[in-house]
Amino acid sequence: MLGGEGESSTFSSTKEASDERRKSxxxxxxxxxxxxxxPEHGLGAERYYIPPSVSKQSPETASPCSFxxxxxxxxxxxxxxxxxYPSSLHLGSVLPPAGFSPSATGRSHFSxxxxxxxxxxxxxxxxxxxxxxxxxxxxxxxxxxxxAQVYLCNRPLWFKFHRHQTEMIITxxxxxxxxxxxxNIAGLNLSAHYNVFVEVVLADPNHWRFQGGKWVTCGKADxxxxxxxxxxxxxxPNTGAHWMRQEISFSKLKLTNNKGTSHSTxxxxxxxxxxxxxxxxHIVEVTEDGAEDVNNDGKTQSFTFPETQFIAVTAYQxxxxxxxxxxxxxxxxxxxxxxxxxxxxxxxxxxxPSPTDSPRAHQIVPGARYTMQPLFQDQxxxxxxxxxxxxxxxxxxxxxxxxxxxxEDGASQRWxxxxxxxxxxxxxxxxxxxxxxxxGEYSSSLLPYGIKSLSMQTxxxxxxxxxxxxxxxxxxxxxxxxxxxxxxxxxxxSPRPSxxxxxxxxxxxxxxxxxxxxxxxxxxxxxxxxxxxxxxLSLDKADSYAMACKRRRLSLNGLSTEDSPSDIKSADGxxxxxxxxxxxxxxxxxxxxxxxxxxxxxxxxxxxx
DNA sequence: ACGCTCGCATCAGGTGGGAAACGG
DNA sequence: CCGTTTCCCACCTGATGCGAGCGT
Numbered sequence: 069m070l071g072g073e074g075e076s077s078t079f080s081s082t083k084e085a086s087d088e089r090r091k092s093x094x095x096x097x098x099x100x101x102x103x104x105x106x107p108e109h110g111l112g113a114e115r116y117y118i119p120p121s122v123s124k125q126s127p128e129t130a131s132p133c134s135f136x137x138x139x140x141x142x143x144x145x146x147x148x149x150x151x152x153y154p155s156s157l158h159l160g161s162v163l164p165p166a167g168f169s170p171s172a173t174g175r176s177h178f179s180x181x182x183x184x185x186x187x188x189x190x191x192x193x194x195x196x197x198x199x200x201x202x203x204x205x206x207x208x209x210x211x212x213x214x215x216a217q218v219y220l221c222n223r224p225l226w227f228k229f230h231r232h233q234t235e236m237i238i239t240x241x242x243x244x245x246x247x248x249x250x251x252n253i254a255g256l257n258l259s260a261h262y263n264v265f266v267e268v269v270l271a272d273p274n275h276w277r278f279q280g281g282k283w284v285t286c287g288k289a290d291x292x293x294x295x296x297x298x299x300x301x302x303x304x305p306n307t308g309a310h311w312m313r314q315e316i317s318f319s320k321l322k323l324t325n326n327k328g329t330s331h332s333t334x335x336x337x338x339x340x341x342x343x344x345x346x347x348x349x350h351i352v353e354v355t356e357d358g359a360e361d362v363n364n365d366g367k368t369q370s371f372t373f374p375e376t377q378f379i380a381v382t383a384y385q386x387x388x389x390x391x392x393x394x395x396x397x398x399x400x401x402x403x404x405x406x407x408x409x410x411x412x413x414x415x416x417x418x419x420x421p422s423p424t425d426s427p428r429a430h431q432i433v434p435g436a437r438y439t440m441q442p443l444f445q446d447q448x449x450x451x452x453x454x455x456x457x458x459x460x461x462x463x464x465x466x467x468x469x470x471x472x473x474x475x476e477d478g479a480s481q482r483w484x485x486x487x488x489x490x491x492x493x494x495x496x497x498x499x500x501x502x503x504x505x506x507x508g509e510y511s512s513s514l515l516p517y518g519i520k521s522l523s524m525q526t527x528x529x530x531x532x533x534x535x536x537x538x539x540x541x542x543x544x545x546x547x548x549x550x551x552x553x554x555x556x557x558x559x560x561x562s563p564r565p566s567x568x569x570x571x572x573x574x575x576x577x578x579x580x581x582x583x584x585x586x587x588x589x590x591x592x593x594x595x596x597x598x599x600x601x602x603x604x605l606s607l608d609k610a611d612s613y614a615m616a617c618k619r620r621r622l623s624l625n626g627l628s629t630e631d632s633p634s635d636i637k638s639a640d641g642x643x644x645x646x647x648x649x650x651x652x653x654x655x656x657x658x659x660x661x662x663x664x665x666x667x668x669x670x671x672x673x674x675x676x677x
Numbered sequence: 678a679c680g681c682t683c684g685c686a687t688c689a690g691g692t693g694g695g696a697a698a699c700g701g
Numbered sequence: 702c703c704g705t706t707t708c709c710c711a712c713c714t715g716a717t718g719c720g721a722g723c724g725t
Contacts, residue, residue: 237692237693239706239707239708240706240707240708243691243692244691244692246691246692277704325706341705341706342705381705382705382706382707383693383694383695383705383706383707384693384694390693390694393692393693394692394693397691397692397693398691398692398713398714399690399691399692399693399712399713399714400691400692400693400712400713401692401712401713401714402692402693402711402712402713402714403692403693403694403712403713
């Protein structure tokens with residue numbers, strides 16, 4: 069279940085309209101008032117996000133590494149009133165990505181790439197299986213013309229956790245998510261104002277329990293869930309240009325089980341332990357003062373990334389998850405048994421991130437150092453249009469792939485979903501979409517809309533990696549202090565064309581890369597990656613890895629054995645989203661036997677040096 | 678004297694581990 | 702009794718402040 073579910077990259081986007089002028093969450097700043105904008109029946113335990121039970125697609129065909137942002141997975145379902153907004157407000161149709169034309173790209177292209185959710189009550193209707201045609205999709209009038217495209221920046225990392233069923237610690241004082249949600253958004257009106265916020269809803273109606281090394285349902289979920297479920301990005305409201313300028317991180321989002329706490333509710337999302345949750349990203353067009361303009365339908369879009377599902381726990385249950393957290397969360401470095409061997413490397417080799425506010429800094433994706441640098445650098449670093457790095461009012465300089473080795477294939481990992489605004493109605497016939505197995509035709513056709521090759525880094529991100537080779541090779545900054553000072557002065561970026569232009573501009577290149585990577589082979593695995601990886605893995609690194617394994621916590625299910633190579637590599641690896649996520653995912657898709665149990669009883673033996 | 682760089686110490690905040698407490 | 706929750710701990714990080722050293 070986890071395997072298939074984990075491989076499913078289902079995306080759901082809903083376009084929400086309202087019947088009255090609603091106040092922006094950020095304006096009201098109170099979760100209660102926020103919810104008040106959207107009838108209560110759409111909240112709480114009744115809001116379920118039912119993940120696909122079984123993917124009809126093999127993990128190989130649904131490789132997260134493919135350049136297809138979202139491959140068919142399973143159904144996305146939610147019972148009536150499952151949405152944050154009243155079902156009646158959902159248009160129920162699905163909007164294709166900007167520029168997408170069913171007739172032009174072909175039905176199979178689109179349907180194979182996206183798992184289209186429907187509105188509530190119909191937001192996530194039961195998946196009816198294959199057979200339906202794209203023509204069943206209602207391509208509604210665009211209305212406001214707001215067709216956002218959302219990239220899950222750290223999707224590979226999410227996938228790594230998702231394979232083992234992500235767990236998130238919740239504490240009374242609040243615990244940050246790791247991985248945290250981080251998005252890139254495109255397709256917004258540059259001058260329009262938007263509120264961006266995340267809502268965490270129940271993913272299913274079950275209570276979960278970790279038993280026998282795996283998660284099993286255990287009765288019904290507690291429907292009395294209450295409290296804040298929304299985290300409004302602190303920069304809301306802001307212009308579309310602002311949101312599209314750089315990565316939107318929700319790193320400060322905290323999860324808590326403390327319903328009584330009233331302070332810091334703006335940063336806390338209240339949830340219940342042992343329940344499965346699904347974060348959802350909402351983008352709401354608002355007026356300059358933060359109020360929603362209800363006179364214009366489709367001001368609200370919702371994006372769901374199934375791989376970001378998680379079970380809230382007060383203590384980690386699956387040791388695999390624990391190990392992943394330790395391996396990837398810089399704040400947990402102290403728990404890395406093989407810390408010495410992993411990080412006492414020459415300064416230029418040390419890429420260990422440090423905890424910061426940077427969305428990237430916290431989320432490393434392994435394998436970065438052993439990725440196909442030549443390929444990706446050739447394809448992206450040198451050729452990638454820096455379409456997102458145009459000058460703007462924000463003074464924060466952004467790195468780009470030209471300078472950062474971390475972005476060598478990060479450009480390929482901008483997983484995004486376009487703003488598929490839902491048209492039709494909840495009871496309409498457009499609930500079913502034909503999600504034919506992924507094929508190469510799709511990729512090449514949809515890529516112009518589905519892939520955005522870009523690499524974004526903020527100055528923060530840079531600052532969080534004072535020791536990274538990037539610094540050394542790009543600027544020759546030898547010390548942290550020197551770096552810190554220099555980074556604030558900005559980097560020599562050139563004005564960039566508009567993001568929209570960049571999307572189309574990149575399409576051909578993306579396609580080319582896709583072919584080279586073997587995405588089109590339908591297997592989702594890129595042989596060139598594994599070869600490159602093998603070549604790149606030097607003997608000394610292998611020895612280092614062997615040492616690390618000895619010191620590393622042993623996991624009965626062999627996660628460490630399977631993951632360690634990449635994990636070790638990741639330890640000194642690159643940034644999550646700018647890093648070779650593709651390579652990482654490829655590796656996992658190719659090496660992991662998903663038929664095996666990924667969970668482990670809590671009997672892991674710790675072998676501390 | 679002034680400004681800048683650098684190194685060091687301190688601090689706040691985040692992390693998982695583990696034992697104790699809690700509750701059904 | 703057992704599963705879950707809470708609390709404290711050690712560890713890690715970046716940010717910050719301070720003073721010393723150096724060059725102009």
